[in-house]
Amino acid sequence: MKDFSLSDVRLFAKAAQLGGLTPAAEVLNVPKASASRQLQRLEATVGHLLLHRGATRFALTEEGREFLAAAQHALTILDDVMLNLSSDGSAVTGRLRIAVPHYYGRELLMNHLPAFMTAYPRLEVTVETGKDRADLRRDAADVAIGYGREGGDELVVRHLKQEPLMLCAAPAYLARHAPVQDLPDLSVHRFLTTDAEGRKREISLATIEKTHRVRVESVFQSDDPEMVLRLALSARGIALVPQSLARPQIDGATLVPVLPSLALKPHDIHLSYLPARRNTPKIRTFVDYFLDVFRAS
Template sequence: MKDFSLSDVRLFTKAAQLGGLTPAADVLNVPKASASRQLQRLEATVGHQLLHRGAARFSLTDEGREFLVAAQHVLSILDDVMLNLSGGGGTVTGRLRIAVPHYYGRELLTSHLPDFMAAYPQLDVWVETGKDRVDLARDETDVAIRRGREGCDDLVARHLKSEPLMLCAAPAYLASNAPLESLADLASHAFLGADAEGRKREIHLAAVEKVHRVRVDSVFQSDDLELILQLALSARGIALLPVSLAQPQLGGGLLVPVLPSLTLKPQEINLVYLPARRNSPKIKTFVDYLLGVFRAS
């Protein structure tokens, strides 16, 4: 296997990020003539063309996209290690990218991000909402908040909290549909949830004692819990929601509990990150901070 030049790899990733060799060379203080030679040398080492280059076109090849994911991951790890070994001057810097689901991201982070950002002013924080199953390596995400442990086998998952769940519906929906006295009665109803198997029209309700699989009349599925809430308020079906999200509507009578005797298993909320980056100063700082907040609450 041929050895890679780290400067060549860094130039390639910067060119992919900025959309050209010239801006990448300017940022990295590399002579433009040298930049072209470096890219050619990297492509010769890899054995594939990585970039389409032309007057009107600059884009990654298929091999370039695959190599970029690995290159960014390796460079990120090396930069973190170097910063960690040098002590970082006691200052946490860089860009921290956080991916969060719509509702849980806002509900969990809104109260805590301002204090974190004030404590670490030299750290740039980027939050992307609506991403519950983000690929941390491919999407260059540092940490993610995730519902449940599914898909966490290859990640470090730190438990933040357990969120109680409930079934609820608008009184107008219940008044115009078949009575609901047992799980079997759900079969003639519309279901609104975040984890339903829409094609099969089958829902999985994780109760404390077992997982109930129930076929229903129709299923609407979305990873946006607040959208599910709005559909429930519009009398479009029975919703599976976090109690914290449904509670204000319950208090005002806009929603009512459905099958309240069914005790559902709480939703586990985790903070996840790649094992190889557990010693990254910015990730470690954020993880320790957020865990400390939830342990104290």
């Protein structure tokens, strides 16, 4: 394995960020002549040209883009660890990137995020919604909140809470279709689900006791439960959604429960992160804070 000069890597990353060696050298307080030699030394160590540079052109090569992504990730980890070792832990700074699905982000995260940001005012928080599953490496996120335990052994997965599920439909839809008194009755109904993997003729309904395979006419799938709920409100079918999302509509009688005695297995909501980053102050603080919040609830 080749030895890299940390100052060379920092200079390269800063040059890529600022679009030139001169501004990078000024920010890092490096003589311009030395900056050029440092970049050449880094390219010799890597064995590839990383930057096209000239009077009118300054751009990353394909190898440069690949190396930059790894360099930025490594520098972030190193900076976080150095901050952790050099501080008393009271000053948590930096940018925390959180990936969450639509509904779980707004309802679960936002109920507690304002208090977290008040407690750690020097932390910059970025929340990315809209992904049913987050890839922490690909998406460059620090932590992810979602349901299920996808990610394999490469992720640390911590349980936050259980999200109860329910079947529901609009009164107008149920008035036009056959009554639902048992699971097999669902087979003649239009179904709206949060499974976005394509049209299915058979779904799994997991109850506390067992998993039932039920043939249905699946007419809509989305990884956003709120979209599924809106279709149900439009009398388009029977929806399987989180109870907390449907409860206001149930209370307002714009939706009614379907098979309310059916004890559906809840979704497990988890927080996940890469094990190598557990000891960075911003991630450790966020994980501990939210685990404490849900442990007390």
